[in-house]
Amino acid sequence: MIRNYKVGSPSSEVLNARVRPFEARFIQNLELKISNFGSFNPLQNTSTSSIPMASVVFEQVTKRFDTDTVVKDLNLTVHDQEFLILVGPSGCGKTTSLRMLAGLEQVTQGNIYIGDRRVNTVPPKDRDIAMVFQSYALYPHMTVYENMAFSLQLHGTAKSDIDKQVNAAARQMGIEALLNRKPKELSGGQRQRVAVCRAIVRNPAIFLMDEPLSNLDAKLRVQARAEISKLHKKLGTTFIYVTHDQVEAMTMGSRIAVMNQGILQQVDTPAHLYRHPNNLFVAGFIGSPAMNTFSATLINQDGEFYIKNEAFQVKLPDRREALMAIAPYSGKEVIFGIRPEAIHDPQYVPPDIIPATLTATVSLTEMMGNEIILYLTLPNKQECVARVDPRSTLSQTESVQIVLDLSSSYLFDANSEQMIISFNPFR
Numbered sequence: 001m002i003r004n005y006k007v008g009s010p011s012s013e014v015l016n017a018r019v020r021p022f023e024a025r026f027i028q029n030l031e032l033k034i035s036n037f038g039s040f041n042p043l044q045n046t047s048t049s050s051i052p053m054a055s056v057v058f059e060q061v062t063k064r065f066d067t068d069t070v071v072k073d074l075n076l077t078v079h080d081q082e083f084l085i086l087v088g089p090s091g092c093g094k095t096t097s098l099r100m101l102a103g104l105e106q107v108t109q110g111n112i113y114i115g116d117r118r119v120n121t122v123p124p125k126d127r128d129i130a131m132v133f134q135s136y137a138l139y140p141h142m143t144v145y146e147n148m149a150f151s152l153q154l155h156g157t158a159k160s161d162i163d164k165q166v167n168a169a170a171r172q173m174g175i176e177a178l179l180n181r182k183p184k185e186l187s188g189g190q191r192q193r194v195a196v197c198r199a200i201v202r203n204p205a206i207f208l209m210d211e212p213l214s215n216l217d218a219k220l221r222v223q224a225r226a227e228i229s230k231l232h233k234k235l236g237t238t239f240i241y242v243t244h245d246q247v248e249a250m251t252m253g254s255r256i257a258v259m260n261q262g263i264l265q266q267v268d269t270p271a272h273l274y275r276h277p278n279n280l281f282v283a284g285f286i287g288s289p290a291m292n293t294f295s296a297t298l299i300n301q302d303g304e305f306y307i308k309n310e311a312f313q314v315k316l317p318d319r320r321e322a323l324m325a326i327a328p329y330s331g332k333e334v335i336f337g338i339r340p341e342a343i344h345d346p347q348y349v350p351p352d353i354i355p356a357t358l359t360a361t362v363s364l365t366e367m368m369g370n371e372i373i374l375y376l377t378l379p380n381k382q383e384c385v386a387r388v389d390p391r392s393t394l395s396q397t398e399s400v401q402i403v404l405d406l407s408s409s410y411l412f413d414a415n416s417e418q419m420i421i422s423f424n425p426f427r
Helices: 021-034 094-102 144-154 159-173 188-200 218-235 246-252 270-275 280-285 320-329
Strands: 056-065 068-078 083-087 109-114 129-132 206-210 238-243 255-260 263-268 292-301 304-308 313-315 333-338 355-367 372-377 383-388 399-405 409-413 419-422
Touching: 056 094, 068 094, 068 263, 083 094, 083 246, 094 109, 094 129, 094 206, 094 238, 129 188, 144 159, 144 188, 159 188, 159 218, 188 218, 206 218, 218 238, 218 246, 238 246, 246 270, 255 270, 255 280, 263 270, 263 280, 280 292, 280 333, 280 409, 292 320, 292 383, 304 320, 313 355, 320 409, 320 419
Parallel strands: 083 238, 083 255, 129 206, 206 238
Antiparallel strands: 056 068, 056 109, 255 263, 292 304, 292 333, 304 313, 333 409, 355 372, 355 399, 372 383, 409 419
């Protein structure tokens, strides 16, 4: 049984595990509409001169479902051969943005370009894209070989060429031994590889991936992340990848676009996004465990600035550019942020930090092997999280002194939630 697939539906699926014959024909016709069926030989030289490439531009793109606006004024450029990650919580508009690019959703307002071509009204099959779905969308009545060859057969590719191309793609993803199996005989990781291979043989200008790893267990996700990253480097084409998992975003993307409530929050490299978030949402979403944040007042005492709340008072680093940025907030409420790895057990404080000491109670410890996660409760009952040295002996219910590294702290505007200053020295 399949759910009704309707272009324009915000939550449609292509197929479930079992498909009756007439439904299989429906799905096959659907793939013909949404896919480009160009011939491709994975054995060919994959230099940039022999494969299609394309940039993508979202220009003031808005999408509405009735009165519900799910993407608001999206302006985003994806460069040739880039691996861009669209990340954000469920319902933020990332999948809808991908579907508009694929032609599976109509653009309410604005323009989408692939290369120099405006594609708002271009049929999906003519956009030169291949999409890997979260559910993999494999035909259960076909073997792996037949799933991979299907699009080439529809395009009229010679059988000998299909054999070469399917077998070459299978070798590339390490699934040669699976070609005669059906999807029900495959593990989740194997199905994911088959779905990627089916996209490879189409030789698209752009790969679109909609949370392709979400159905895998933790170990397979790590392995599959590496495989997809390697595939991007081999093919040298444009990848746009949607996920809600910030670990996938940080480890795979050359740049990350963070979305929330249909609005693009920030686009940057993983390192710069982590060290210099534009606002409180990005700071809290990127990083695991999330950044600790505290409401506090900024105090100016004889030209030196302090953060003060019910639990602590700490002196901020004396940096000229920082002092100029925070001076207008003197006497006002701000939000102080510090990441868990910048909170230390006093017995294992790294050198060259700007320390400040707080009192806290350890409410829970999690031994992770290479680190220990401490859940701490401050005197005002606010909780925070620390990632400390695995040699730490701090124990549950113990009242302890912890050390903050203020050189890795942040201040945010309490009203706009925009970042005021990052004290992180790395740019």
